[in-house]
Amino acid sequence: MNTQNEGNPRPRRLRPGFQVAFIFVFGLGLGVLFDRWALLAFVPANAAAYISQIAQAWNIIERNYVARASVTPEALTYGAISGMVDALGDTGHSVFLNPSMVKELQVTETGGKLKGVGIQVEMNPNRQVVIMTPLDNSPAQRAGIHPGEIIMSVDGRDITGLALSQVVKLISGKVGTPVELGMLNPKTRQLRTVKLVRADIPLSDVSWRRLPGTEVATVRIAGFDDHMSEDLRKALREIKHQEMKGLILDLRNNPGGVLDEAVRVASQFSTGGNVLLVKSAQGKITPVPADAGGLATNIPMTVLINRGSASAAEIVAGALRDARRAKLIGETTFGTGTVLNEFPLSGGAAMLLAVDEWLTPDGKSFWHKGIEPDIEIGLPPGVLPLLPAAMAGMTPEELQSTDDQQLLRALEQVNQQIKTGAIYVPPTLDSTNHS
Secondary structure (H helix, E strand, O other), X not given: OOOOOOOOOOOOOOOHHHHHHHHHHHHHHHHHHHHHHHHHHOOOHHHHHHHHHHHHHHHHHHHXXXXXXXXXXXXXXXHHHHHHHHOOOOOOOOEEEOHHHHHHOOOOOOOOEEEEOOEEEXXXXXXXXXXXXXXXOOHHHHOOOOOOOEEEEEOOEEOOOOOHHHHHHHHOOOOOOEEEEEEEOOOOOOEEEEEEEOEEEEOOOEEEEEOOOXXXXXXXXXXXXXXXXXXXHHHHHHHHHOOOOEEEEEOOOOXXXXXXXXXXXXXXXXXXXXXXXXXXXXXXXXXXXXXXXXXXXXXXXEEEEOOOOOOHHHHHHHHHHHOOOOEEEEOOOOOOOEEXXXXXXXXXXXXXXXXXXXXXXXXXXXXXXOOOOOEEOOOXXXXXXXXXXXXXXXXXXXXXXXXXXXXXXXXXXXXXXXXXXXXXXXXXXOHHHOO
16 A cells, blocks of 8 residues: 555646636736726826726616617717717817718818818707808808708708717718708797708819909908918919909808918918917917018908808908907807817727917917907898809999998998008907906
8 A cells, every 4th residue: 555645635636627717717817907907007097986987887888778789889989989078168179080970071172172061060068060161162052051050950850969970970971962951040040941962062262353343352261271372372463463452351151271371371461470379288378470471461451250260260360350450340250269189099080189279469269259350240141241253243233232241341441441541450459358
């Protein structure tokens, strides 16, 4: 009898199957801990508890929500990110883009054209989808859609409660296909239905024409795309060659665009100083000076603005007023006073976030507030701005009878400057109003 191990228990060996299972469970535990560490490593320390709340909410929805088809990782993820961006309060500017929106809704130029119905929209604090501006030469502009109108339905579907991305997806579609928008005028509370056909929209940022029977040119800037300032300089040379004595700069329904182009445009009418101030997230303020060599620094002028004037258009308007160069006539602008950067996310999604704030040269913020006109005057319901292209063949009498009272008031102001030989100098701003 072998007595070598007598009195001592035999060493226990794990069976192969149990051993593998133990290694798997142990490895899985390490993986979960690593994933949790990796996730929290990218989260600020004061946010860790809130990330846990998001996970709790996700699990509760996953286990209990009755409409199972709605419970997908994609829907919950995109909804959470969209909610975070919405919580910033930067309504109509900072936004989450799902992958399809990144592909379809970013403003891209193809052969000098855009595709769609030609509207820019925002979500207001009441969670309503509001027209920011109709683009020039678009189906929306031809249909008489105005900034500030509220979209209530798309193709008969009530959009109440839908995210902005969902509404935009409903409105988007192939060129040549129809879409029907139910619109509410917030001032009159009147409802109307607008039928549009999606189309190629030609881009023409700069156009101008002599106002019939006058020595005043109206210069229309529809957007601030790359190199558009070169077209403006060409127009200003033609205006100078034709010995125009006054100028109206029309920035109505201009959604903005490239910051550098805004600086170049403002510089054409200014002899120096700053075009804007840029305030970083850390509070650092950097001045952006005007370029030298402007072509229209002395001609009497006014600037037309309205609710559809945003972003780069607001920069130009604020720069010219603060430079004591021009009066602003029309309505308070949209209030897009920030630099918007795109941050790609995994899976093809992205966030557009405001990273710097724009201030006028006098230090005034217009983010979410807009820039107020010196002379406030609106247009009657249904009246669209009179653009240079529509003035071909127009008589002086037809011009004076136009319903575009903003344009006529601007013409009156410029003629007054021409008559007196003076360039507008507004009252000194109260420094207590500067931000």
